[in-house]
Amino acid sequence: MGFRWYGEGNDTVTLDHIRQIPGVETVVWSLHHKQAGEVWEQAEIDAEMARITGLSDEARARGVTRTLDADVVESVNVHESIKLGRTVLGRSRDEAIENYVTTIRRLGRAGVKVVCYNFMPVFDWLRTDLWHPLPDGSTALYFERAVVDRMTPEGLIADMEAGAHGLTLPGWEPERLAGFAELNAAYVGVTHEDMYANYRYFLDVVVPACEEAGVKLGVHPDDPPFDVFGWPRVVSTPDDLQRVLDLHPSPNHGLTLCLGSFSANPAQAPLAADTVRRFAERIHFTHVRNIKHLGDGDFTEVGHRACEGDVDTVGIMKAYAEAGYTGYVRPDHGRHLWDENTTNKPRPGYGLYDRALGVQYLLGVWDAFHHSPPSRTS
Known part of the structure; x- marks a missing residue:
C-alpha cells in the first residue's frame, strides 16, 4: 500500500503523517522540480530516497521507529518531443529519450522498482472545478x-492555476504551460496512429533499459479517457490498453491501472x-478511487466506498485478491x-484525511477477500 507525497516543502502532508496511517508501506514520490525531458541526477535521487526511508534525530527522540520505503516513482514525465516524434520546446526526441533512459538507470541503481508515467498530449489530468x-x-x-466544450485551453489553464492554492499541479507546471502555444500548433494534424508509432519508438529504446535496471514501467490511463481539444489520446479504452501492451512484449512494460480515470x-x-x-499480469501499480457520474459526461469524485459512486471498488479489490496481485496500490x-x-x-485531491480513510477501506476489503478460506463446492 502506497501514499503519494509531493516532497518536503511542497506538500501539506508530512512523512510523519504518512507513517501514522496503518498499512502504508510505500511513499509514492517524484522529483517535482524536474521538468519533462530533464535528466534526474543521482545525488538528487539518493537524497530524496534517504529522506523518505530514513528517520530524523527528532523523530527517533520521540520514539518513532517505523520506516517507509520509496519503491514507486510517480512520475517521470515524457517530453512532448517523444509523443510528437520531432523536436519541440527546444529538445529533440532522441535527446529526450536518452535523458529518460539515464534517469531510469539511476532510479534502478537507487532501488526504485516501479516508474509511473503517462502519454497524454499537452495536459495530464483535466477537471473543471477543483473544489x-x-x-x-x-x-x-x-x-x-x-x-470543456465551450472553453479554450488557455481559459482552462487560468482556472487551474487560480484553484491550485499556490501549489504546483502535476501536468500543469508553469514551465510546461509556458510553451503551450508552440505545443498547440505542433499537435495540429497529429493522429492517433502517429501517437502509437511514436509510442513504439519510445518503448523500443526505454524498455531494454528498464530490464537492465530492474525497473517496471507502468503507463497511466488518460484522464479523462477521451480526446480533449482535438488532441489524440491513446490510452483510454480496454482495447487501447491492449494495443499499448502489444507495442512491446516485455513484462517490464505494463500498466499503472488507475480505475478512477x-x-x-x-x-x-x-x-x-x-x-x-x-x-x-501486466499491472505493476494501481490507483483505486471512486467517481459518481452525473449525466451528460459530467462526474464528481467521491469517497472510496463502493456505494458512494459508480466504481465497484469492492469488486476491484476482490479481482486483485483472486489474481494474487503482488504489485503496488494507492x-x-x-x-x-x-x-x-x-x-x-492541500493540493487539490491530495489532502490527508480522505486518502487515509481510503487506505483503511481498501485494506479492509482486501483483507476480507485475501484472508477468506477458499470456497467449497459439494
Whole structure:
C-alpha cells in the first residue's frame, strides 16, 4: 500500500503523517522540480530516497521507529518531443529519450522498482472545478463536459492555476504551460496512429533499459479517457490498453491501472473489475478511487466506498485478491474534509484525511477477500 507525497516543502502532508496511517508501506514520490525531458541526477535521487526511508534525530527522540520505503516513482514525465516524434520546446526526441533512459538507470541503481508515467498530449489530468461542493459539506474534484466544450485551453489553464492554492499541479507546471502555444500548433494534424508509432519508438529504446535496471514501467490511463481539444489520446479504452501492451512484449512494460480515470467514461465503469482480471499480469501499480457520474459526461469524485459512486471498488479489490496481485496500490484523489481546504489548504485531491480513510477501506476489503478460506463446492 502506497501514499503519494509531493516532497518536503511542497506538500501539506508530512512523512510523519504518512507513517501514522496503518498499512502504508510505500511513499509514492517524484522529483517535482524536474521538468519533462530533464535528466534526474543521482545525488538528487539518493537524497530524496534517504529522506523518505530514513528517520530524523527528532523523530527517533520521540520514539518513532517505523520506516517507509520509496519503491514507486510517480512520475517521470515524457517530453512532448517523444509523443510528437520531432523536436519541440527546444529538445529533440532522441535527446529526450536518452535523458529518460539515464534517469531510469539511476532510479534502478537507487532501488526504485516501479516508474509511473503517462502519454497524454499537452495536459495530464483535466477537471473543471477543483473544489466542487458535495452534499456532506466536503469538496472534491469535478468535471463538467459542457464547460470543456465551450472553453479554450488557455481559459482552462487560468482556472487551474487560480484553484491550485499556490501549489504546483502535476501536468500543469508553469514551465510546461509556458510553451503551450508552440505545443498547440505542433499537435495540429497529429493522429492517433502517429501517437502509437511514436509510442513504439519510445518503448523500443526505454524498455531494454528498464530490464537492465530492474525497473517496471507502468503507463497511466488518460484522464479523462477521451480526446480533449482535438488532441489524440491513446490510452483510454480496454482495447487501447491492449494495443499499448502489444507495442512491446516485455513484462517490464505494463500498466499503472488507475480505475478512477478509466471509469470516467461511464460505459467503462462497469468493466473495471474485469479489466483488472484481463490485465493482472501486466499491472505493476494501481490507483483505486471512486467517481459518481452525473449525466451528460459530467462526474464528481467521491469517497472510496463502493456505494458512494459508480466504481465497484469492492469488486476491484476482490479481482486483485483472486489474481494474487503482488504489485503496488494507492488510494487516489480524495475529498477535502474537515475544513482542510480552508486551514492547511492541500493540493487539490491530495489532502490527508480522505486518502487515509481510503487506505483503511481498501485494506479492509482486501483483507476480507485475501484472508477468506477458499470456497467449497459439494
